[in-house]
Amino acid sequence: MNAMQNKISKERFNILCMKALDNEFNSDNEILEFQEYIKKIPEFKIEYEEFKRIKELTKKMNLRSPNDDIWKVYRMKIMNRIxxxxxxxxxxxxxxxxxxxxxxxxxxxxxxxxxxxxxxxxxxxxxxxxxxxxxxxxxxxxxxxxxxxxxxxxxx
Amino acid sequence: MIITQVVKDEFIPSKSTLDEIEILKLCIQGNKRAYDIIVKRYMKRAYFVAFGFVSDKDAALDLSQDAFIRAYRSIKKFDLRIKFFTYYYQILKNLCFNFLRDKKKHTRAFSEVGEEIIEMISDDESYSNKYEKIELKEKLWKAINELDDIHREIIILKEFNGLSYSEIAELLNIPIGTVMSRLYHSRMLLRKILTGGKL
The missing domain is CATH 1.10.287 (Helix Hairpins)
Known part of the structure; x- marks a missing residue:
């Protein structure tokens, strides 16, 4: 029973952890629930901190858009081919x-x-x-x- | 009635006066100028998605163009209840996967992709050393490319295209719960790769 409860709480934490990383919480209750997990279970806190580091790293990495001239030709090519x-x-x-x-x-x-x-x-x-x-x-x-x-x- | 008149005159009102459904109705009736508005609206997102899949600037431009042409060819069958990009995305994804299967390559090294295409936001104080930054970029890029298609796809949509959970759910035709659990597993895999499997 305990193992099952742990599994459920881990699955719930995974969801809340993603919501925390992506700022997708639906209510204040969810935020409180997440904070509660972090406070109570140190492994969850470590996991969250590591995910946060990866998230910060990807946030700093941008795909650069080709310049405007390329986009003009891009649209023209599509229209010509159609x-x-x-x-x-x-x-x-x-x-x-x-x-x-x-x-x-x-x-x-x-x-x-x-x-x-x-x-x-x-x-x-x-x-x-x-x-x-x-x-x-x-x-x-x-x-x-x-x-x-x-x-x-x-x-x- | 108004739409029919617009088509006859080959006149497109300004973008702001037309919502997507109205533009798509014009496209279905064969109005190419209306389709150009759709292309302009989604071309950059299309390119970024394609680039995320194929890691090749030229191929991403070609594939996203091909997908726009294919989408137009079958636009008459388009269901106006769904968003254009959801419909387009399926075509683009298939083209990208076919391209990768054909070329038998899933990844390109960071050195091949080059700094021209991927940039690191430079106001970062935590990594003082330039080489450290490049190394981090390389590591992350490599890790993302080591993910399988399903996990890479969701990371690309979330991290490089900035889509919300509901937008991703709609695009991939999966429940929001699946989006979150898939993201969790993708990030867990990234974490595992970045830490050298020491978990």
Whole structure:
């Protein structure tokens, strides 16, 4: 029972000790409770004093901010990259439209060409259709794999 | 209605007249200038968090920029009930951890990080000797970098970003009690490292 009580009071002290270090007490009662611990248990006082020293040391150590010029470029780079990604989407959409239209016109011209044998027309269309289906199948597989890949966030 | 009008005109009222939710609503509607306000508001904190993780100035700048771009790409899915930095922080943290895993390096020596990036507040009378100060900085930096990710993260947020317990709890999506106990263990580990394990 005593050991359990000691464990509880140590856990309570740990919390109060953090609050004391970070000035996060919620009430005066907590401050009094903490002071009581420090007064009664010398090991707790030693622990608190050592934490305080570490806290003071980290307080004196600052991360220095890069200069203002860097921040201006920083924001500009972000905005440029966002704009570029939108431009890429538009560009790729444009390419898809051109390719689809070009493909349609090419097949139309092939079908209307009377100088090419029917068997050759069928061969060309079958080759192109097969190639297209293969490409779509590979893209579909890649997308499915990517969606279910638990490591997709890891940059290689 | 007012917001729609603002978007159409591509006009952003002064920062003080817009709170974060209003700015984010504009961002969700695709307003890049509104997003620039968000970037300006959080870029330094983002850099310090990233630097705390990767200990590399250039990488911290790159990673925090990447995280802003990724956050913007998925801003349409953003839940306005949470704060932007909480959402952004998850992206940044993942990028930083991926970077460390990729580079297979967790720490950089103080000599590599350099005094340009970490400064010691100089009005300290208790350490009269300059070399003693540098040695202390080195020791502390080394000790922080020896902590595992979870403990280093909370020290960075508390000591170098000055966040309150409630802010840390929100950012890490953990109860305040967990913040305090995690901080306690982190400080205990630091103490152990700094005293050479003599505890």
């Amino acid at each position: 704009e570029r990604s939108i431009a890429w989407i538009i560009f790729l959409a444009g390419c898809a439209i051109i390719l689809a239209f070009g493909g349609y016109k090419a097949i139309e011209a092939l079908l209307n060409n009377t100088r090419i044998d029917l068997i050759l027309k069928i061969g060309i269309i079958a080759t192109l259709s097969g190639g297209l289906f293969l490409l779509l199948s590979v893209i579909k597989e890649k997308i499915t794999l990517w969606k279910s890949d638990p490591y997709k966030g890891i940059e290689k």
